[in-house]
Amino acid sequence: MMLVLFHPVAGETKQTARWQVTSPSLPNRRLLAPPPALAALMGTVLAGVDAGCGAVYTTLCPGRTWAEDADQVRAALTADLQGLLASGQLADWGRSAGGGSDQLPPSKGYRWQWAPADVDVAQVRQVAQDAVGPLAAAHGGAVHVLAVHGSVVQVKLAGACRGCNVSSSTVQDRLATALMAQVPGVDAVEAV
């Protein structure tokens, strides 16, 4: 049986927590609505729940503190993740999204409601520049983000990167890892 493993890391604000889920591996999508156990805390404990980049984000209602509420949020998240595993939704998602299209993770009938990929192109460009810009430049090349189709980012390797198998795969791998970890909705990077 697959374990549910996660740990909290600091969020953007004091009221936000980012629960990094290392098992199972989650679809890189935002949520349309909180899953049931977390939803039950909405309004009283939690002001917001979202997901993306392998994490679930929770925001506390004003006046609440993590010192008193962390345990119940943790318990609710555990229950929801166990529910997600038991539902088989992830297995279905794995089968249907293998190629990395803009297809939605199946939502119908499941308790986790994933949003369609809605990738912020400006954010993609920023992350791409930070993650591989210096590396490509150091080798006399450059990486240009051409377009985003659904959950797939199309890039063009220019200069010295072009035609070099090693550099292209290095750049592409690194870029894909960075984008999937930082930009919700990205599933793959394609070089054209």
Added chain:
Amino acid sequence: MTHTELPEEHTTTCRVALVGAPNSGKTCLFNHLTGLNAKVANYPGVTVAKKTGTVLTGGRAAELEDLPGVYSLHPISPDEVVAVDVLRDTRNPVDAVVVVMNSTTLCRSVHLLADVLALGKPVLAVLTMNDELTARQGSVDVAKLSQALGVKVHPVVAHRGVGVDAIGADLADPTSWPQPTIMAPTQETQRHHWVQSVLTASHYTEPLPHATTRALDKVLLHPVAGLAVFFAVMFAFFQVIFTVAAPLADGLEQVLGVAGDSVASRISVPLGAAFVTDALVAGVGGVLVFVPQIALLFLMLSVMEASGYLARTSYLVDRLMVLTGLDGRAFVAMLSSVACAIPGIMATRTMPHERDRLATMMSAPLMTCSARLPVFVLLIGFLVPDDLRLMGFSAQGVAMFGLYLAGGASTMVVAAVLKATVFKSGLMPFFLELPPYRRPSVRTVLTQTWSAVSEFIKRAGSIICVATVVLWVLMTFPQHEAETAAMSESQASAYVLEHSYAARVGKAIEPVFEPLGFDWRVNIGLIGATAAREVFVSTLGAAAAAQDPEDPGQALADMRYTSGPHEGQVVFSGPTVVALLVWFIYAMQCVSTLAVMRRETGGWKWPAVAAVYMTVLAYGLAWVAHAVTAAVLR
């Protein structure tokens, strides 16, 4: 940046505790941060009491406390209680905690970090043994680990001091350390899953088992071969003591003799000159000449410790220890007693059971400590000619090996008897972490050897010197000028000695020790030895020098009974020397050991028990040894 002394304008601004698992490189880091030389070893349980040092940083001073190693904050043994008490103390609270995490056993280290974080104090993590992790093909992403834990993580190579300065800088202001907003879960399964998640997020790859360690351990931990190697190593060591150290000691003796003579020749008062040659050179100097032996003993012990071999000996001997009803923890304490019974008794703090702890504390002083070494070397010199060989080995070395074995065996037997009678209790499971073999750091080995040698020299300059001078005064007065006026110089000093205050005491107790073959001069030495065992050597040296300042060694060998049934016979005959050796194996002649026992047990009951049983054993067995040797030699 790091200093041990505090310039006056600085005041300690914060107290920081250093916490980590045993054998995580914590003390090594402490030494680098504070510039102190706390003892470092490659086996668990060396730091049994907290040590403090000062780190000066950015105009502020942080007081750093090195706590005993703990695996968690749920203490099971007294030394772990020390660590936890310091961390939880609310009356004199620590301001912040530095957690040392061994990167080769990161899972356990992260658990400990979570325990510490729950205390709610600022926490800084230090990741040690990264060089070893890499060498064994493990890896970890430090930035991701830091992100996952929510605290700052400093990677260091503690034994080379790499990365230590950055920690020192951070100690200036613990309030600025980032802290996680959400604590790790406390429930056991949740905690375990949290740790797994943190390790996954930081791309942790566990190191492979150490290849060299595995290969070496096949032999060194083998039930038969391993023990054989252990005994061979010890045997070889005592050969080295006599073949390498003895010539050095002779050289040192000559240098001291020449120096003493040249000083004495400039002193016009005869009594003053005698004080220099007899009390200082022959007495205190007679102890100081054992510096090479002491240095070698500690050099060997620290190499064994730092390499990780000493921890293996606990494992090897654990099989034998089971026969005594104690476990390998007790052996760690007994092994420490080879240096000195005091750290040995302190090491019993790692033992979770009071009964086991007492049994170990009562028996550990029988281990051959370094103070016995000079006495044994002197006595073996009377008994075994230095050129005698046994199958090519130095016979003196073999004799010394035998004495150490006798000390070790006696410790085990006494422990077994105590465990079978007064301290009856079940056997606790014993877990010992066997560290991988490491190349001993030259710095660690030399610092440790030097600290032992300087401690010995300090002892010679303080307690041994004072005791020797007091005994010399008692052996030199009254002067009997009228009676000795017509005598030759050596006759005169022999007369003075025999009619001195000390002689009166020595002769008064002569009937007690007569069955063991000890004469009044030996008795004076034994009385002196209650202050410190080495004083036996210095007292006899001073007594012999009074008789023949030219060659005190020969004078000692030729010393004869001055009265009684054996008048005219050599004092240091076979039976007497054997009886003396046995006496020194068993007798509790160490005030400091008794004082430490009192402190550790909280009363005089157990020190009194130890003193009585050891004296009874010493007297009884020395008497038997004297009788048997006399019968054999007849």
